[in-house]
Amino acid sequence: MTPSAKQRLAAAANAVAAFAALLVLWQLVIWIFRAPAYMLPSPWAVAKSFVSRFVSILTAIEITGEESAGGLVASIAVGVLVSLIFAKSRWVRRMLYPYTLLLQTVPIIAIAPLILMWVGAGTASVGVIAFIISLAPMIFNTTQGLISVDENFVHLFLMHNASPSQILFKLRLPHAVPALFVGMRIASGLAVIGAVTGELYAGSSRVGEGGLGYSILYASSQLQTDYLFALVLATTLLGFAFFFLVMFFEWYCLHNWHESARVPDADSDL
């Protein structure tokens, strides 16, 4: 076994041990404080609930996943487009960049009801909420990547009489790809949070069936705390899945050239 494989195995073992310790602690808290199941269900009860209601959890994941993905894809597309405009025109950037800060600071919980009113209850409005909450990091990071190109590179392009669009698409855009992925990583987590938040307001078009946010509301109103925990777990898993999907995509795009995607021990082989 190579040293790096050993290290990775040790890291994995540590993570598993930490998780096991957490479960033990959880169970201890229940025993010591005699917590009733509706306040704090045992890990075992949560696991059982997760398995027995797996089909509804899967449906909820699917609904929320679609909404988050829709919001995320839209925020990537719009974010990159807006950033390209910002990079192209300093004037527009100066004028509008401060307002993109509003996207970051606006309390999404406060405007969610408004969006429901405007777009109508259902998956579309939840997607819009996911889109709004994940747009700001896309714009900030991509714009930063586009405008932070070293002056010498611009001069190099100018020496070859490059057109402004050649500088934008052959220099600035590829240079911004790592920053774009930083934005995507943040946005992917926010999109899931946005979708779940949206569902808390949007409810469901089908009785008893809805996304994770809706199901969480339902479970808490029924005091099915074990199911609630299972749903929180499912939400976390969905967030992880989005994050790792983005990470994989990032690795796929950058592993040839970018430092961040370098495997540290690959260097010693060179």
Next chain:
Amino acid sequence: MTAGRGVPMVEIENVGKRYRTGQPVLDGISLTVAKGEFVTLIGPSGCGKSTVLKLISGLTPPSSGAIRVDGMAPRDAREIVSYIFQDATLLPWRTVEQNVALGLELEGVAKPARAEKTAAALDLVGLAHFAKSYPRQLSGGMKMRVSIARALVTSPRLLLMDEPFAALDEMSRDRLNEEILRLQAEQKWTAVFVTHSVAEAVFLSTRIIVLAPNPGRIHAEFAVDLPAPRRAALRDTAEFDALAVKVSHSLHAALAPEAAAVPS
């Protein structure tokens, strides 16, 4: 494309440069570079040597005076000019050959011709085997070779080099110095080179211009009559040393009267 033989490659006439605020960077610079010359600008930092290259390339306009490159305005002459920066400035997302092909690509050269010229340029700097590598896999010296190949691929008549070897170790620097001379002998381009290494200036140049700082102006000029082809052994000769000492003294003199400078 090229004007008559009599037209100098670079003509700088009484050029001054000051940025929007603050002190003038250059003052009253006049310099003519004939075709085939290898002219080196040397001087302490802050004497505006890099600014001279920026002016010749048209990347920044002069505040006063006139500049012509092969009889043309600098911006119109870019087709015959290549610029080599201090850093290799390779695009990290492109392979070596894609980096070398950049200029041809931007100028709209068709793909087959591009591939042929790129391969030839890589051959020239001895990096044909690394065509598919990414810049991060190369050493500093190799990166600079790629940068040189990229500059030469468009068959320039004038090469502007802004301390291209300053970041390299001495071994790589010496080797690249010889290589640059070999390439110039083969391709007969004109060079304006910026450095703060006296040894490098003497080894490479046909003429050395010493600049004084605050504001940047020409302090002294030395013709270098060392015979071609110049090889590594030249550095050990008495003539080489004598000239290096002279240039070095001149550099110190350029810096020394600063305190007593008459305000203009």
